[in-house]
Amino acid sequence: GTAQIGVTGLAVMGRNLARNFARHGYTVAVHNRSYAKTESLVAEHGSDGEFVPSETLADFVASLERPRKVVIMVKAGGPTDAVIDELVPLLEEGDIVVDAGNAHFPDTIRREAALKEHGLHFVGTGVSGGEEGALNGPSIMPGGTPESYASLGPILEDISAKVDGVPCCTYVGSDGAGHFVKMVHNGIEYADMQLIAEAYDLLRQGLGASAAEIGQIFAQWNTGDLESFLIEITADVLQHVDAETGKAFVDIVLDQAEQKGTGRWTVQNGLDLGVPITGIAEATFARALSGSVPQRTAGLASLPAHTQEWEVKDRDAFIEDVRQALYASKVVAYSQGFDQIAAAAAEYDWAIDRGAMARIWRGGCIIRARFLNRITEAYERDADLPLLLADPYFTDAVASGLPAWRRVVAGAAQNGVPTPAFSSSLAYYDGVRAERLPAALVQAQRDFFGAHTYKRVDREGTFHTEWSGDRTEADA
Numbered sequence: 001g002t003a004q005i006g007v008t009g010l011a012v013m014g015r016n017l018a019r020n021f022a023r024h025g026y027t028v029a030v031h032n033r034s035y036a037k038t039e040s041l042v043a044e045h046g047s048d049g050e051f052v053p054s055e056t057l058a059d060f061v062a063s064l065e066r067p068r069k070v071v072i073m074v075k076a077g078g079p080t081d082a083v084i085d086e087l088v089p090l091l092e093e094g095d096i097v098v099d100a101g102n103a104h105f106p107d108t109i110r111r112e113a114a115l116k117e118h119g120l121h122f123v124g125t126g127v128s129g130g131e132e133g134a135l136n137g138p139s140i141m142p143g144g145t146p147e148s149y150a151s152l153g154p155i156l157e158d159i160s161a162k163v164d165g166v167p168c169c170t171y172v173g174s175d176g177a178g179h180f181v182k183m184v185h186n187g188i189e190y191a192d193m194q195l196i197a198e199a200y201d202l203l204r205q206g207l208g209a210s211a212a213e214i215g216q217i218f219a220q221w222n223t224g225d226l227e228s229f230l231i232e233i234t235a236d237v238l239q240h241v242d243a244e245t246g247k248a249f250v251d252i253v254l255d256q257a258e259q260k261g262t263g264r265w266t267v268q269n270g271l272d273l274g275v276p277i278t279g280i281a282e283a284t285f286a287r288a289l290s291g292s293v294p295q296r297t298a299g300l301a302s303l304p305a306h307t308q309e310w311e312v313k314d315r316d317a318f319i320e321d322v323r324q325a326l327y328a329s330k331v332v333a334y335s336q337g338f339d340q341i342a343a344a345a346a347e348y349d350w351a352i353d354r355g356a357m358a359r360i361w362r363g364g365c366i367i368r369a370r371f372l373n374r375i376t377e378a379y380e381r382d383a384d385l386p387l388l389l390a391d392p393y394f395t396d397a398v399a400s401g402l403p404a405w406r407r408v409v410a411g412a413a414q415n416g417v418p419t420p421a422f423s424s425s426l427a428y429y430d431g432v433r434a435e436r437l438p439a440a441l442v443q444a445q446r447d448f449f450g451a452h453t454y455k456r457v458d459r460e461g462t463f464h465t466e467w468s469g470d471r472t473e474a475d476a
């Protein structure tokens, strides 16, 4: 074979990845279960570079130079297993199988172990940036063995997005690490989107501003610390007018947010690891609430508001308050996400460089933002930073916005504007900086009804109090 890399699965993502490889000068073997997609890729985009189309998987494998590098870009789940099962007997020791779909990381761990038995490298890779990113440069998060990265890595770095000439692709860690980090990326994306949506809602209800006016505020914000892809598209969306009705586009969209499941995976894993990723969890539940139609119908019909008339006295000051509250809440959501990565690295034995993750998210992906540079710098200052919020840059940034943050959350509560992500982020901030937490009372309750024991602040040991007896304390 002569092809340097192969792509099987040529729907939107696979087709664009194959074109991206070809445009970078690689000879690309292409295959799809149904041949029509392969034919149309070559017919429509043959001018992008060298494609070697095959109708069967066996021909496809034979067209690749050794060690073979096969990128699978099919529907996640069963279809990925089906393609792997068909590929394995056709491959030889040392070949590299890359799953670039949105696999759940436990599946990637399982598949990596299975392929290792056959002497094959399995590389579960996160790819972010949608179809546009796949074509023009995605953010790429590969796991698997370091040996496989030695030959595969340079090709992936080549086709990834670049920021200041630095590729948005780096080796993440063994087996499922790449897909894990992609999952957390998506979770953070949920939190970021929810926070932006809450900021919009506050401005809308607080100022009575139109969607277009708020779009202009976001466009302004996009020139400062908040500069990011999500803020930029929000400014654009809010200024868009529905052609049919002449109304603001956002007002004709049904307010029930859907999800494909990566937010849910992230929250489930946060629970498994015991990491409080409240920003991501609230964002995921906010989508669930929006889709809870019977509950919302009943709530709308029955629940009183008891709010006061919202009087924003200084328009510009309020806008600035919301901006600062958004930035502070966003720092919390990212801080929590990076905590989750650290906890997972310890749990699943991955050596993940968190600063490098922030670096490869600066371009190509949905959460690309100026602010990620600050995260990279924080982990450069201290690779083992236990709390991103406690890095001096973020401590200062959040502290200066703290009065605004409290005003916004208090105002939202007083005026009945639901801000689950803003509010829970502030609660997390106050929780993580508290000297004493009421967790002491929870421990006491647990010991009372379940003899679950407690520790004391003043001496070592584990204790239990005879609550139903004479209330003496004993070593447990």
Ligand code: NDP
Residues within 6 Å of the ligand: 009, 010, 011, 012, 013, 014, 032, 033, 034, 037, 073, 074, 075, 076, 078, 079, 080, 082, 083, 100, 101, 102, 103, 127, 128, 129, 130, 131
């Ligand atoms: P889809 O997820 O819609 O999958 C369609 C592709 O899977 C087609 O090539 C189809 O072949 C193939 N396929 C489905 N079942 C089988 C099977 N049993 N055996 C062999 N091939 C099968 O395609 P996308 O391009 O949208 O996404 C590909 C992957 O990338 C997914 O894992 C997705 O989650 C992930 N991803 C998608 C993003 C996006 O923005 N869409 C962003 C990032 C990742 P056929 O043509 O023969 O039906």
